[in-house]
Amino acid sequence: MAEFDKILVIDCQVAGISGDMFLGALIAVGADVNKVVSAIKFLEKQDYGYKNIKIDVKQVLRKEFRATKIDVTSESVSRKTGSDLVEIVEKTAKDLKLSAKAQQFASNTIHTLVDSETKLHTNDLSDAHLHEVGFVDTPAEIIGAAVAMDDLELFNSKICATPVSVGGGLFKFSHGTVSSPAPATLEILRSKNFPIKGGPVESELATPTGASILVNVAAEVSRFYPEMTPLKVGYGAGNKDFEEMPNILRVTVGAPLENWLLKDEIAILETNIDDVTGEIIGNSVDALLREGAKDVSIIPMFTKKNRPGQILKIVADRKDVKRLSRVVIEETGTLGVRVYPCERHVLSRELLSVDVLIGDAKEVVTVKVAKDRKGKIVQIKPEYDEVKRLADKTGKPLREITELVTQRAREVLLKR
Known part of the structure; x- marks a missing residue:
């Protein structure tokens, strides 16, 4: 039962997510833009081949919504391998003396991105010559996001996201014409079991960098916002301006509702039994408690044909559901177990x-x-x-x- 001072909601169900949209939204909710710019410029101080990095942060309109847009460009550089990008991001995060959680986020994100590309095109990380993700915007967006989240103290927050819109249709990139979502984006989301939704426009909405960031920060995914008091709302702008919808990513920083109780997520397991002895029922209760059940109850009932029976009811951690279900079936001989996800308020x-x-x-x-x-x-x-x-x-x-x-x-x- 973890407690959090802040909640971050990443709302990507309308226009998806990209690295620059996420970074722009974080700046919009108060991340220090000077820290972000300095961190990105730090890339050209190293021997990474990025020269004359230009960073443009501005306010734009997307379907009448004011949003923050960040663009990062540099002079042409040599192509980067997967190993190159991992080294660049990890060394930069370390040299900038980011927090341990920020460094871990940056490392996890670049590994997620590079691993997806190598799985699709080659099995050798050092031999993977990456195309779109080899430009400066990829390490810039990851490092920028790490710095911004560190500045906003979000790594100790509860971070939630909506299912991500991935767009649709066909688009061209370095590997030819493909359908949206891009193969790397789909592989990233698949590898983390992250829910997606197609549309609402025929265009690429979720980029590989954006997807990599998303799966490495969001601890929960839901179509609905959690209970909280919203404090700040920020909008990050995408490159395109669609007729059908605003091309924006919305992030909301909130505070948990004041509650003198803690909230715990558990599962309730139930089965009806009417053909076993009291000794077997008692032994089943003992076995379930030994195996880690939080509580076990026996509730009298009448079944069909007015036969007396019992409801065996177990309170358990969600991670223990399959194991405890097996104990119930083996001990009682029941043919099935009902499982209900449940929240409880506890001291x-x-x-x-x-x-x-x-x-x-x-x-x-x-x-x-x-x-x-x-x-x-x-x-x-x-x-x-x-x-x-x-x-x-x-x-x-x-x-x-x-x-x-x-x-x-x-x-x-x-x-x-």
């Missing part, structure tokens, strides 16, 4: 060991402490098994031991 919890004096003996008891997001203590609950052990050992009532341990835990917490 943060910690286990605290407290020393408590019971009679003349000092005992150590584990206590579960539940707090809200602001750190306020909501509940203190001693572990039942440990309290019962002390009750049996001392002959004192369970209720009395529980109250004694709870009071001692409060005293310890107040001293923190």
Whole structure:
């Protein structure tokens, strides 16, 4: 259950995404343009062959929407191999002393881009002579995006994206006439299972660089925006001006809604059983808990023909669904398991060991402490098994031991 101070939404469902559109949108929401320009100009200080780099940042209109446009050009350079581009991006990010997460983003993005090209055209990274992605705009857009996101402190944010529009129709590039999306773009999105949508115009909307950036920053994909308070909205402009729609990428920076509870994503597993013994049901519960189920419940019910039965209900982490489903089927013999993705609101919890004096003996008891997001203590609950052990050992009532341990835990917490 991670907590975030910011949320970034990349809305690419209308006009897709390119590296320059993403960078322009980040500048529009407040990234320091001077830092971005300086970082891109840094490329010509190295022995990479990029000379006289020119960077133009301006406001343009796309179907009456004001958007930020960034263009990066340089004098002609020799063709770059995949290995060349990886070295250029990784060394530049390191020399600029970007944060560790920014450097990792830059490295992941260029590797994603180059790997897609080499898979399509050659298996040798060092022998892959790249065409469109070999120009200065490719490393410039990746380095620029890393610097801008670092400046906006977005690498520690929750980053969401919409499904990406990829356009349609045919277009020409260095490898001849192909259909949109470009083969490299489609390979990048396929490799990361990123959802796409065709249209809404006959043109290339998602570029390989844009797709590489997108799949390496977006942790979640949804047609709908998450719950948040929008703080800043920025628009990055594409090169073309379409009649049918504004050629813009929208990014929104927001804050999570104030909530004293944490949100957790889980799964609910269910099955109906009416033909197994109580012993088998009990053993199934034990097996599920051993295998990592968060909770297991047995709910009485009536099935067809008024036969009494039970609903076996399991709360689990989503990553454990297949494994726990198999446990249910093997232990109970049921023919199927229903699975429901679910969100739950929970308190943060910690286990605290407290020393408590019971009679003349000092005992150590584990206590579960539940707090809200602001750190306020909501509940203190001693572990039942440990309290019962002390009750049996001392002959004192369970209720009395529980109250004694709870009071001692409060005293310890107040001293923190």
